[in-house]
Amino acid sequence: MSAPVMNRPAGETPPGGSGSPAAIKAIRLRHPWRNTFAVVLILIFVLFIIDASQREAFGWDYVGKYLFDQRISQAAFVTLQLTVYSMVIAIILGVTLAVMRLSPNPVLKGVAWFYLWVFRGTPVYVQLTFWGLIAIIYKTIDIGVPFATPWISINTDAALSPFALAIIGLALNEAAYMAEIVRAGLLSVDRGQEEASTALGMSWFQTMRRVILPQSMRIIIPPTGNEVISMLKTTSLVTAVPFSFDLYARARDISVETFNPIPLLIVASIWYLFFTSILMVGQYFLEKRFARGVGDRRPDKKDTSALTGTVPVAGAGQATVIIPPSDDNDKGKR
Template identity: 65%
Template sequence: MTEQQPSGGGAVTHREPEQLQAIKLRHPWRNVFAAVIILVAVLFIYDTAFNRSVYNWGEVGKYLFDVRIMQGVGYTLQLTIYSMVIAVALGITMAVMRQSPNPVVSSVAWVYLWLFRGTPVYVQLVFWGLVPTIYKSLELGIPWTEAVVSLNTKDLLSYFTLAVIGLALNEAAYMAEIVRAGLLSVDEGQAEASKALGLGWWHTMSRVILPQAMRVIIPPTGNELISMLKTTSLVTAVPFTLDVYGRQRDIAAVTYQPVPMLIVASVWYLVVTSILMVGQYFLEKHFAKGVTKRPDVMKPSIETSSISVVGEHGGQTTPTYPSAGGGRSIVPPHERPGGGGA
């Protein structure tokens, strides 16, 4: 950009700057890498679809909507929902117990978390499947006296119930830590302000603490729900075999084609997981309101020139302020809206 000085001594004028031509940065190796990945994916899909008879896609289509598979999907959803509801309720209880000032209560909660997080869920389910063998009957009455009521454990607790209990107790240990982390993420001043306003413990938790903690609790809880859906495949350790994994295994034992049946089970796991992921997205979006939104830039409501000021300078009203020397100085340019001289 060059300057031109007129011969008459007028104002300096400037030429319009030439428009810059932005050159896009090239990434040749990135394109090559992407092309290689696409080629490998196409070759894998073609090989899977046409060259591997073991997949037997006709068998997959035959049993994808089979009545037994659909019933298995229903049982899998029931196991997931029942277990998560119990786990969330018990996890909240354990999280509150962990924060209790009572050392006995907090110690009980710590031992529970240590036990159920420190042992594999498959081992726990095996133990729950052995409960009818270990405790053949449940007797109710006064200790060291004859039992008033005696119940057969095998008749009282079905394998489905034992599977729900085993999954829920294991998951509750993880939910307790998730809830505790969410509660700790809320500033203590929120609880103090609620007490100052006269709110009780219930209203403080339900209307102040939990709504703010939910944005921290929801994402890992959604992940745990999806994980629970897949963990239901381990209930064969109880043993409970009416879930989708157990049903496909029973069918494969008859048809002697395990790979197509595993694909059938995987397809249904993917379908349900995708639905849960969509629900998790909208739930996270709901509880994140007011957190990710940025406020608009503040703008002056009136122009600077319309503000009345004090002081006189050249017949015009100008703002003044006390100077360090004891006199008064004029605030510079004021003649244009927003400040600045002509």
């Protein structure tokens, strides 16, 4: 029957010369300056809050009055609509452009490259301004055979409202960035995965749905979440269309009535922060969902039950029993 290993000072070898030295108890390093810096930051933040609460320019009474005003809440809903519709179109178009960029067809690749070159190389505000002037460039939308009498001719102003033009302008600009995000995600998957799927008899669609896309989502989701948050804030530029029913535009219009723009800017900022906070939480859980099985999988709690048992020692001719660590009182008894 094997004897338990007694607790000895660090580095001392057990009697008989067999076995390994006792483990050294590590002591966590202290960081006094880190704690001091954290306290200083907290004090600065508290002082800023106290100072802001006492400044009349912020107009906190106006902030409370207009924070849940019906015009502001309706404008916040419109901003969400602009964000969702634009991102859905941008993702669909971005995936298409990414596939075109990866296509061996030089024509498809060239068209996709030209699209990215134009929409990534010009400011989004300029693009939205052009979309606001689209009715001057194209007075009618004609459907039919080119260079012949059109079958259907629709007035551009009647067919495209400012809300639709804002969505089109935002979506086309965002699609250029989504195309590069999706392309980077697809290229991050090893080529052997596709070859193995083909060897198993999977079709291209099955390979993309079951093998390539699930692995590439780990790369695609983080920047896509950032683009959704960025799109929410970019909607404040749709006044270039012009479209004036988004959150920022409505807050600005109300501030013209009250002759006090600062409180309405704070109201708009609070709503933007509320929406972005929700999006950040959703992004966190999506990243966690698609990052399963990747990286170090270290348990949060140490399993002490794994420290007990009989471990064979080579050349010793007998087994050594490892006893789990106990309290200081138990150490003194052994």
